[in-house]
Amino acid sequence: KNEVEQSPQNLTAQEGEFITINCSYSVGISALHWLQQHPGGGIVSLFMLSSGKKKHGRLIATINIQEKHSSLHITASHPRDSAVYICAVPNYGGSQGNLIFGKGTKLSVKP
Amino acid sequence: KAGVTQTPRYLIKTRGQQVTLSCSPISGHRSVSWYQQTPGQGLQFLFEYFSETQRNKGNFPGRFSGRQFSNSRSEMNVSTLELGDSALYLCASSLGTSGGSLNEQYFGPGTRLTVT
Numbered sequence: 001k002n003e004v005e006q007s008p009q010n011l012t013a014q015e016g017e018f019i020t021i022n023c024s025y026s027v028g029i030s031a032l033h034w035l036q037q038h039p040g041g042g043i044v045s046l047f048m049l050s051s052g053k054k055k056h057g058r059l060i061a062t063i064n065i066q067e068k069h070s071s072l073h074i075t076a077s078h079p080r081d082s083a084v085y086i087c088a089v090p091n092y093g094g095s096q097g098n099l100i101f102g103k104g105t106k107l108s109v110k111p
Numbered sequence: 112k113a114g115v116t117q118t119p120r121y122l123i124k125t126r127g128q129q130v131t132l133s134c135s136p137i138s139g140h141r142s143v144s145w146y147q148q149t150p151g152q153g154l155q156f157l158f159e160y161f162s163e164t165q166r167n168k169g170n171f172p173g174r175f176s177g178r179q180f181s182n183s184r185s186e187m188n189v190s191t192l193e194l195g196d197s198a199l200y201l202c203a204s205s206l207g208t209s210g211g212s213l214n215e216q217y218f219g220p221g222t223r224l225t226v227t
Contacts, residue, residue: 033216041148041199043218086154098144098156098167 002027002089006102013109019074021105023087032070033088033099034061043086046072077109113138115204115219123225129190132222136183136204142166143185144216145177148199157200160185189224197226 003026013019023032034046047054047061049070054061058077063070074081084106088099116135124130136143144167145157156169160179177187183204189196201221205214 035218041201041221041223043201043203043221045215045217048215088154091156098159098169100156101154103153 002029002091002100004087004089004100004102006087006105008105009103011105011107013077013107015078015109015111017077017109019077019081019107019109021072021085021107023070023072023102025068025070025089027089028065028068029089031090032063034070034072035086035088037084037086037104039083046085074107077107079109079111082107082109115202115217117200117202117219117222119222120220121223121225123227124192125227126192126194128192129188130192130224131186131188132200132202132224134185134187134202134204134219136185136202137217140204140206140217141183142205142214143179143183144203144205145185145187146201146203147171148201148221149195149197154201157187192226194226197224199223 005024007022031048031050033048035043036046037043049061049063058075060073084104086101086104088101091098091100118133142161144159146154147157148154158165158177159167163179174190179185199221201218203216203218205216
């Protein structure tokens with residue numbers, strides 16, 4: 001069974017700062033998901049990646065399959081980036097089964 | 112395209128009752144997954160349906176069940192409600208030709224269930 005660790009649990013930043021959120025997992029996988037959850041509950045899928053790096057606007061996600069580690073970066077952070085960021089991986093590695101989730105990183109960006 | 116819709120958005124039930132939640136996926140999506148989110152346990156997978164068949168099931172008691180219809184709409188049912196079932200229930204749809212873990216998932220707004 002895969003285990004997912006996220007760090008930090010909470011993060012407070014000033015507007016404009018560069019943000020990094022980390023995710024480590026225990027069993028080799030074929031894809032990792034980054035999700036964003038705003039207050040009120042709505043969840044948006046930010047990235048699904050299996051290797052290398054993906055970029056969307058000010059968001060960048062990287063993954064190192066050998067080290068079983070992924071990072072989510074936010075450049076030039078803005079108060080609207082305040083949300084909980086969650087990583088998720090297949091439960092039993094590879095493509096089997098369902099997703100298992102990290103406990104999330106709560107980001108607060110102050111103006 | 113319309114997004115994933117869930118009904119109802121809020122629900123209050125008492126212990127011992129049963130509840131049915133509904134999820135309409137994005138048009139053309141054949142996979143629907145259900146998740147439970149609580150402050151203590153975070154997000155947990157309940158089950159995934161693809162083309163009316165349950166493809167994966169999480170570690171939840173038999174009181175939690177679901178089904179999917181031919182139009183891909185899905186329902187989940189919780190019988191004999193317990194206080195611990197109070198949670199945000201989210202569904203997500205995807206194209207789903209592979210297992211849910213390999214598809215980008217589009218989440219609905221959730222149904223917040225309170226059991227008193």
